[in-house]
Amino acid sequence: MSEAHSEAYRPAPPWQVTQWFNTTRSLSLEALRGKVIVLESFQMLCPGCVAHGLPQAQRVRATFPRDQVEVIGLHTVFEHHAAMTPTSLEAFLYEYRIDFPVGVDKAGEGEAVPQTMRAYAMRGTPTLTLIDAQGRLRHQHFGQVSDLLLGAQIAQLVQEAEAVRAVDAAGERAAAGACSVDGVCEP
Numbered sequence: 001m002s003e004a005h006s007e008a009y010r011p012a013p014p015w016q017v018t019q020w021f022n023t024t025r026s027l028s029l030e031a032l033r034g035k036v037i038v039l040e041s042f043q044m045l046c047p048g049c050v051a052h053g054l055p056q057a058q059r060v061r062a063t064f065p066r067d068q069v070e071v072i073g074l075h076t077v078f079e080h081h082a083a084m085t086p087t088s089l090e091a092f093l094y095e096y097r098i099d100f101p102v103g104v105d106k107a108g109e110g111e112a113v114p115q116t117m118r119a120y121a122m123r124g125t126p127t128l129t130l131i132d133a134q135g136r137l138r139h140q141h142f143g144q145v146s147d148l149l150l151g152a153q154i155a156q157l158v159q160e161a162e163a164v165r166a167v168d169a170a171g172e173r174a175a176a177g178a179c180s181v182d183g184v185c186e187p
Contacts, residue, residue, distance in 0.1 A: 009136035012037075012129075015074065016115035017103035019086050021093055027101055029135050032070050034165075036157040037131040041074040041105075041117065044084055044092040046125045052144045053126030054098060059147065060154065061100050068158050073102035076117040076125060081107075130154065133161035 012029055020026055029037070040057035042049035054073070061071040077084045086104055093102060105114035120129060123142045130139040130153055139153050 009132070009138060012131045012135055012137045013116070013119035015103060016106035016119070017074075018106050019104045021090060021102045021104075022099055023101040027072065027103065029131065032072075033135055034133050034161065035068060035070045036064075036133055036154060036161060037129075038069060038071045038154065039074055039129040039131060040071065041076045041120075041122055041125055041127040041129065043075065043077055043079070043125045044089060045080055048143060049126040050096070053128065054096065056128070056145070056147065056150065057100065058098065060150070063151070064154060064158070068161065069154060071100040073098065073100055074105055074116060075102055076105035076114045076122070077107075078112050078114060078117065078124075130157060132157050133164065 038060050042053050057071050105116045108114050128141045132138045
């Protein structure tokens, strides 16, 4: 995921989720278009996820406005399948007070690695993935990432999304005839 040219960013693959928690509806990349997505992929028995990844995702959710940044959890189980059932996950989310939406990654067909984890080429858990407001993969961090670096990356993506919205709004005003020939637009 290169920083150099936006056309080099690849679209984020769709999530393959069998069940959602902390939301009344199924979520998709299309439904969240226009927002920066912070995808925290975890396993509830992963020490790094419990100690670092999930608390960081909770801090991101508390810091950024929800109309700009959406935090999504992805429980992506590639080991200890019998212990990490949806029922166990529900109790875990309650116990750790995780209130952002969490999807259960669909099991791999004949493989231990779940489908979304494979599609995103994750190396393990925790993995934090940033998806821009246009639905493109921008950053992926395996293991622990500093709050400062993550905050800067999210802020950059929010700023890019706001710039796109401003250009789109100016284009709409121009199309409606509210802009002069020299490019000045008024509401």
